[in-house]
Amino acid sequence: MSAQIRRLFAVIVVMFGLLVVWTTRWTVFDATALNNNSLNVRTLIATLKIKRGRILAGDGTVLAKSVKQNSTGYWLRTYPQGPLFSQAVGYSDLRSNQSAGLEKYRLDDLKGAQTTLNSVFGPLGGNQDVGDDVYTTLDPKAQKLARQELAGRAGSVVALDPRTGAVLTMYSNPTYDSNHFNAPCSDACQLNRATQGRYPPGSTFKVVTATAGIDSGKYNRDSIINGDSPKTISGVPLQNDNNQSFGPVTLTKALTDSVNTVFAQVAQNVGRPTMTKYMKRFGFYALPPIDLPKSELRTSRPFDFKGRPFKPGSPNEDIGRIGIGQGGLLVTPLQMAMVASAVANGGKLMEPRLTSKVVNVDGQTVRTIDPTVMSQVMSPQTASAVNLMMRNVVDEGTGTPAKLGSGIAFAGKTGTASIGETGSGLTQPWFIGFAPADNPKVAVAVTIEKTQGQFGGQVAAPIARDIVQTLLGEGK
Amino acid sequence: MSARNRELFGLIPAALLVTAGFTAVFIQRENVLSNVSLTYGAIFLGLCLAGHILIRVTLPNADPYMFPLVALLSSFGIVMVYRISATDARQQAQWFVLGLVLFAVTIIVFRDYRKLEQYRYLIVVVSLVLLVLPRFPGIGERVNGAYLEIKVPGGLSFQPTEFSKIGLVIFLASYLRDTRQVMVLGARRVLGVTLPPLKHFGPVLVIWGVAMLALVLLSDIGSSLMFYGALLAMLYVATGRLSFVVIGLLAFAIGAWYLGTHIPHVNARFEDWQHPFNHHLYTTIGGSFQLANGIFAQAAGGLFGQGFGESILTVGSGHSPLIPFPQTDMIYAVITNELGLFGAVAVLVAYLLFIYRGFKTAVLARDSFSTLLAVGLSTVFALQVFVIVGGVTRVIPLTGVTLPFVSYGGASIVANFVLLALLLLVSDRSRRPEP
Numbered sequence: 076m077s078a079q080i081r082r083l084f085a086v087i088v089v090m091f092g093l094l095v096v097w098t099t100r101w102t103v104f105d106a107t108a109l110n111n112n113s114l115n116v117r118t119l120i121a122t123l124k125i126k127r128g129r130i131l132a133g134d135g136t137v138l139a140k141s142v143k144q145n146s147t148g149y150w151l152r153t154y155p156q157g158p159l160f161s162q163a164v165g166y167s168d169l170r171s172n173q174s175a176g177l178e179k180y181r182l183d184d185l186k187g188a189q190t191t192l193n194s195v196f197g198p199l200g201g202n203q204d205v206g207d208d209v210y211t212t213l214d215p216k217a218q219k220l221a222r223q224e225l226a227g228r229a230g231s232v233v234a235l236d237p238r239t240g241a242v243l244t245m246y247s248n249p250t251y252d253s254n255h256f257n258a259p260c261s262d263a264c265q266l267n268r269a270t271q272g273r274y275p276p277g278s279t280f281k282v283v284t285a286t287a288g289i290d291s292g293k294y295n296r297d298s299i300i301n302g303d304s305p306k307t308i309s310g311v312p313l314q315n316d317n318n319q320s321f322g323p324v325t326l327t328k329a330l331t332d333s334v335n336t337v338f339a340q341v342a343q344n345v346g347r348p349t350m351t352k353y354m355k356r357f358g359f360y361a362l363p364p365i366d367l368p369k370s371e372l373r374t375s376r377p378f379d380f381k382g383r384p385f386k387p388g389s390p391n392e393d394i395g396r397i398g399i400g401q402g403g404l405l406v407t408p409l410q411m412a413m414v415a416s417a418v419a420n421g422g423k424l425m426e427p428r429l430t431s432k433v434v435n436v437d438g439q440t441v442r443t444i445d446p447t448v449m450s451q452v453m454s455p456q457t458a459s460a461v462n463l464m465m466r467n468v469v470d471e472g473t474g475t476p477a478k479l480g481s482g483i484a485f486a487g488k489t490g491t492a493s494i495g496e497t498g499s500g501l502t503q504p505w506f507i508g509f510a511p512a513d514n515p516k517v518a519v520a521v522t523i524e525k526t527q528g529q530f531g532g533q534v535a536a537p538i539a540r541d542i543v544q545t546l547l548g549e550g551k
Numbered sequence: 552m553s554a555r556n557r558e559l560f561g562l563i564p565a566a567l568l569v570t571a572g573f574t575a576v577f578i579q580r581e582n583v584l585s586n587v588s589l590t591y592g593a594i595f596l597g598l599c600l601a602g603h604i605l606i607r608v609t610l611p612n613a614d615p616y617m618f619p620l621v622a623l624l625s626s627f628g629i630v631m632v633y634r635i636s637a638t639d640a641r642q643q644a645q646w647f648v649l650g651l652v653l654f655a656v657t658i659i660v661f662r663d664y665r666k667l668e669q670y671r672y673l674i675v676v677v678s679l680v681l682l683v684l685p686r687f688p689g690i691g692e693r694v695n696g697a698y699l700e701i702k703v704p705g706g707l708s709f710q711p712t713e714f715s716k717i718g719l720v721i722f723l724a725s726y727l728r729d730t731r732q733v734m735v736l737g738a739r740r741v742l743g744v745t746l747p748p749l750k751h752f753g754p755v756l757v758i759w760g761v762a763m764l765a766l767v768l769l770s771d772i773g774s775s776l777m778f779y780g781a782l783l784a785m786l787y788v789a790t791g792r793l794s795f796v797v798i799g800l801l802a803f804a805i806g807a808w809y810l811g812t813h814i815p816h817v818n819a820r821f822e823d824w825q826h827p828f829n830h831h832l833y834t835t836i837g838g839s840f841q842l843a844n845g846i847f848a849q850a851a852g853g854l855f856g857q858g859f860g861e862s863i864l865t866v867g868s869g870h871s872p873l874i875p876f877p878q879t880d881m882i883y884a885v886i887t888n889e890l891g892l893f894g895a896v897a898v899l900v901a902y903l904l905f906i907y908r909g910f911k912t913a914v915l916a917r918d919s920f921s922t923l924l925a926v927g928l929s930t931v932f933a934l935q936v937f938v939i940v941g942g943v944t945r946v947i948p949l950t951g952v953t954l955p956f957v958s959y960g961g962a963s964i965v966a967n968f969v970l971l972a973l974l975l976l977v978s979d980r981s982r983r984p985e986p
Contacts, residue, residue, distance in 0.1 A: 076922055077914045079788040083926065084910045087933045091903050094937065095896055097944035101849040102892040109850035114833055116873070117847050120863050 240425030277490030280400030331472030342398020561619025572630030678718030773950025856891030
């Protein structure tokens with residue numbers, strides 16, 4: 076019988092071999108797919124047991140932190156500043172797989188470096204269950220001010236450090252409370268208008284047109300151009316504000332008084348390809364390279380009357396009207412802050428970023444997010460020419476309400492785009508600028524949604540002034 | 552070195568493992584190294600020494616590796632169960648003691664185990680009654696879709712199939728010892744296939760019927776595979792006729808296919824096995840949730856595992872299980888999760904070594920009854936491991952049987968100690984020097 080017994084044992088060895096093969100299949104070959112299976116809550120629970128790091132403002136104010144839920148031992152997120160930083164910081168509830176903002180974008184950092192090598196005796200070498208702190212560049216004082224000044228009005232304030240691209244202020248109104256992100260709210264309160272709100276930029280876009288005109292060598296700030304109204308642009312007459320004719324004016328004067336017909340001619344003269352080239356350098360036609368989830372960013376670019384984006388440089392674009400911020404052009408406040416920032420920084424545009432560094436629980440900096448050049452938009456000479464022109468706007472033009480009392484020079488540009496039905500009188504007021512003009516440290520963009528005929532200089536410029544003053548006062 | 556000294560040294564790894572295991576669980580839980588872990592190790596080592604001394608006195612020639620392998624597996628089991636539930640581990644320790652007592656009783660009462668043959672019909676009837684007992688209302692209890700347990704006063708439950716398997720093997724060993732010759736000689740060739748004589752094959756068909764009945768009545772695919780597999784193995788060893796096995800396997804396959812497609816609850820098990828990640832089956836109560844999460848747990852384990860005591864067993868505040876029945880049916884998934892592929896394979900190798908010693912005993916045995924008994928016990932043990940590990944790893948549909956010596960379960964521990972006692976009895980007789 077022993078031959079049969081040996082054969083029987085061989086069969087059992089084969090059967091055990093099958094068990095090993097199948098165990099290997101699950102633990103090795105199919106492991107990744109199984110770990111990512113939508114039914115698998117194992118990874119999620121492991122994550123919930125990690126004390127994620129905090130999100131902090133530039134001055135160390137805590138914007139988000141983890142609190143342990145006693146009944147489950149899960150770490151959940153809480154936001155001590157309530158609604159103040161909601162659009163930038165976002166929220167995160169892993170249980171329902173809902174997250175937004177930095178909470179979503181920096182999740183891996185907040186969870187910390189999770190080593191995969193464990194031992195039989197549990198995790199060795201440091202506490203695995205604590206994540207890293209994420210430091211932002213946001214300034215709580217300016218943020219609070221933005222909230223106060225926008226109170227009751229939909230709109231947005233974005234302030235950047237033009238030298239580094241650091242986002243100092245990012246506020247969008249109406250806002251919501253990150254602690255109660257599921258609570259219903261009106262007027263798209265969770266929309267981050269700073270990066271997702273798309274508005275016609277109006278005359279603030281003339282800064283881009285002026286840059287293209289001067290940097291391409293076709294104009295300088297003293298070039299004389301006829302500012303009569305109306306002028307035929309793309310076969311349709313274009314008027315200045317109140318149909319005012321300015322006669323022959325310098326480019327500087329045209330920016331100071333925001334003469335539409337001059338800049339429409341400049342844009343046409345520079346030509347569609349060159350205008351498109353400069354717009355791309357400023358960041359138009361692409362998502363901004365900021366550290367927020369892509370779903371919370373919008374591209375700034377011209378759209379046709381059906382709302383479809385034009386291909387860059389498309390012959391159907393009305394480049395004359397785009398040159399004065401019309402022609403279907405829609406932009407985000409962040410994009411316009413980047414425009415001001417590029418001029419302020421000698422033509423060098425820095426990538427905007429909310430995060431400065433990641434610090435582990437022992438206080439060691441794990442990673443610094445270094446300032447990165449996004450593009451050299453224009454030559455330093457062009458930049459200083461546009462800088463001087465924008466200074467004139469605040470000194471004696473449409474932007475005088477932005478004047479800083481302290482004698483610090485503020486360079487800026489107003490904008491007031493007509494929106495809604497013709498004759499509705501609705502406007503989108505804007506102000507973009509930077510200060511101190513001779514050594515720029517803060518670039519800003521302010522816009523207010525759908526006002527009844529109010530001008531950028533009137534309502535947006537004072538907010539920009541207060542934000543800049545506060546940020547400069549903070550030693551920025 | 553004498554066989555018994557080899558056995559004694561073989562116990563050292565088991566004692567070390569249980570001490571190290573408890574230490575690891577304590578460190579993970581309290582971040583302190585408690586001397587309780589050493590106490591547990593010492594008590595366990597004491598029990599194993601008692602077992603060893605008993606074998607030394609009564610069965611001096613028995614196989615020296617089986618007892619240390621069982622000690623290793625049960626020490627590993629008790630650490631795993633302790634890590635899952637301290638209460639269960641305390642009970643498991645008591646069952647372990649009871650198991651050792653029954654081990655001793657079996658060895659002392661059945662010193663001459665061949666007298667078991669006199670009671671073979673009593674044994675088979677009791678075994679079959681035990682097998683269908685869980686199906687009777689008021690006695691049985693439906694656990695996890697299958698009728699496998701009977702309720703015992705005092706809130707305990709008890710899996711009688713654990714004892715049925717031993718009883719059926721004893722019966723078959725005895726019956727086949729008598730009839731193996733006639734089965735071969737009386738065989739006829741029909742259409743080129745060798746068929747055994749119906750008269751002597753009758754009882755075998757009864758077992759086939761019982762296995763099918765187990766499938767229908769108990770919804771228990773695993774147990775029927777276990778019993779029927781042991782039957783075919785013993786039939787093959789007894790007669791040497793592969794054709795019997797082939798016919799038997801075909802009959803089983805046809806029966807299983809018919810029942811699998813026509814009996815709804817058996818069919819549900821097949822569906823869960825085929826599509827564990829189907830959203831509908833996953834969310835159905837008693838559906839594929841358990842199997843799917845067992846596989847997720849294995850995937851999370853990877854090559855080296857997540858570490859002792861690191862497995863996530865519950866969701867939320869600890870009341871809803873992520874792996875249902877982690878200490879019994881799904882213990883292999885927890886082992887793989889915590890110790891990885893390497894840990895799991897190590898456990899399988901330990902089982903295979905034990906089974907190898909069982910077959911070795913069968914080869915050395917001097918009479919047919921002893922050989923068939925050792926073959927049957929080793930095979931039924933091997934099949935039990937295959938049924939539960941295969942179920943958890945999705946080689947076959949999942950059925951709730953225990954992983955011998957490792958899973959939590961009183962009947963399992965006690966019955967398997969009786970199985971070990973019988974194997975050692977056979978081994979001692981076969982290795983005894985000729986007078």
